Every structure is written in structure tokens, then in C-alpha cells.
Amino acid sequence: MALKNSATGEMRRAYSIEELKDAAKLMRGYDLISLNAAGSGHAGGRLSIMDIAAALYLRVAEHDPANPDWEDRDRIIWSTGHKAPSLYLGLAIAGFCPLEDVVLPCKLGSPYQGHPHWLKLPGVEVSTGSLGQGLSTALGVALAGKLNGKSYKTFCIMGDGDSRRARSGRRLWGDRRQGPVWRFGRSLGADQGIRGQR
Ligand SMILES: Cc1ncc(C[n+]2csc(CCOP(=O)(O)OP(=O)(O)O)c2C)c(N)n1
Numbered sequence: 001m002a003l004k005n006s007a008t009g010e011m012r013r014a015y016s017i018e019e020l021k022d023a024a025k026l027m028r029g030y031d032l033i034s035l036n037a038a039g040s041g042h043a044g045g046r047l048s049i050m051d052i053a054a055a056l057y058l059r060v061a062e063h064d065p066a067n068p069d070w071e072d073r074d075r076i077i078w079s080t081g082h083k084a085p086s087l088y089l090g091l092a093i094a095g096f097c098p099l100e101d102v103v104l105p106c107k108l109g110s111p112y113q114g115h116p117h118w119l120k121l122p123g124v125e126v127s128t129g130s131l132g133q134g135l136s137t138a139l140g141v142a143l144a145g146k147l148n149g150k151s152y153k154t155f156c157i158m159g160d161g162d163s164r165r166a167r168s169g170r171r172l173w174g175d176r177r178q179g180p181v182w183r184f185g186r187s188l189g190a191d192q193g194i195r196g197q198r
Contacts, residue, residue: 003094006064006072015058024054027089033103034085041114042082045159049086056155057090065095068122074152075125075141079134080159081115087124087157088112096123132165134158 003012015023027050035041056076057063063073078087085102092099102112111120115129125141128134138156145152 002059002062004062004064006067006070012064020054020058021051023058023093024050027054027086027093030089030092030099030103031085037103038106041085045080045083046086049080049083049157050089052157053086053090054093057094061153061155063094063123065091065123068096072150072152075138075145075154076157077126077134077138077141077154078116078128078157079138080131080157080162081128081134082131083157083159084114084116084129085112087116088121091121091123094123097121131159131162134162 002014004010005012028047031046031050035043035046061074061076064070076087076090078084088097088102089099091097092102097111101110104110104112106112106114111117113120116124116127118124118127126134126137128137135156135158138154142154144150145154
């Protein structure tokens with residue numbers, strides 16, 4: 001499990017926990033520059049998700065920066081699209097795009113917009129930003145994998161406010177035994193919004 005060379009199946013690099021902590025610190029540093037450059041942004045959520053972003057992009061998810069559309073890659077869906085810079089930094093630290101580019105967000109024509117756009121930047125799975133949509137999209141992506149006999153995993157990054165929106169509310173979360181999210185427990189990992197969503 002990690003960054004892979006999709007052509008050979010070899011692992012590109014094995015990151016230790018210490019290296020992941022260092023990567024998260026570096027990503028936070030870049031994010032502070034980015035926040036300053038833009039003069040605005042959701043600082044709290046962006047900075048607090050960075051450990052998870054470093055772990056996901058560098059060690060947990062199986063994907064290949066040299067082949068972002070690799071069909072067996074794990075999918076990471078940012079339901080909290082307003083944390084886009086953390087997504088960009090996750091991609092950048094994994095080698096999908098240059099780190100330096102990410103600190104100049106929201107410029108006209110730039111792929112690093114305030115909310116992620118999947119057609120603008122390789123590695124962005126889904127355009128998000130309207131809270132409450134990511135979980136249902138992630139379920140669809142996980143279901144497609146199951147129906148197609150794929151073994152990729154789907155991760156969904158959520159926030160508290162995000163998980164309270166109607167489309168990711170009780171009908172999707174359900175209860176522990178019957179809700180669709182729990183039934184997809186092995187292929188869909190949702191983060192951050194799990195607390196309080198029984
Ligand atoms: C449907 C919708 N309503 C409102 C907003 C505006 N908005 C952007 S971020 C945010 C707060 C999100 O809170 P949370 O999901 O807990 O994220 P975190 O605080 O962890 O960044 C709101 C209300 C939005 N993006 N989409």
C-alpha cells in the first residue's frame with residue numbers, strides 16, 4: 001500500500017511515520033504561505049487535515065503520480081471542497097504537481113482554484129465545494145468499483161458541517177448495520193464526520 005509505479009507494480013517509496021510527520025509539517029508551512037498569498041481561506045480545517053492528507057497521499061492510498069488516471073488507483077474524494085489547498089498539497093507532496101505552484105491559489109486560469117475542479121488538475125477525482133455532496137458521490141464511485149470487480153478503495157474526506165447536510169445525512173449514514181455507508185465499510189473510508197452520525 002503506497003505510492004506505486006502502475007506499470008511495474010513496484011512501490012515508489014515507503015514512508016516512515018516520522019517522514020509522514022515531517023511531510024505534514026512541510027505541507028502546513030506551504031499552506032501558511034498560500035493563505036497569506038490569497039489573503040483568505042479556511043485556515044482551521046485546512047491545517048488540521050494535513051496529517052491525514054500526508055498519510056493518505058504518501059502511504060495509505062495506492063496511486064501513481066506518473067499515471068493519475070490509472071484505473072486501479074484508490075480514489076480520494078474531498079467532500080469538504082473548501083479545503084482544496086490541502087488536497088493540492090497532498091497531490092504535490094506525492095509528486096502529481098509542483099509544490100511551489102500550490103502556494104499561488106485562485107489566480108485566473110490556474111488549476112489551483114478555491115474549490116477543486118477535476119478537469120483542471122490531474123489527481124483531483126471529483127469537483128466539490130457544495131457541502132454534503134461528496135459522500136453520495138463517493139458511494140457511487142465505491143459501488144462502481146464493486147460492480148466492475150475492482151478492488152480499489154474509496155476515501156471520503158468530510159467535515160462536521162459537511163456531514164450535517166441533507167445528502168450526507170441520516171439516510172446515507174444510516175445505522176451501524178443497515179446504512180449504505182456501513183455496508184460499504186470495506187471499500188469506503190469516511191473521515192472526520194463520523195462522530196455524532198449514528
Ligand atoms: C451547500 C453549502 N452551504 C454552505 C457552504 C459555505 N461553507 C463553506 S465551508 C463551510 C463550513 C464547513 O464546516 P465543516 O464541514 O465542519 O468544515 P471545517 O470546519 O472542518 O473546515 C460552509 C458553511 C458551502 N460550501 N456549501
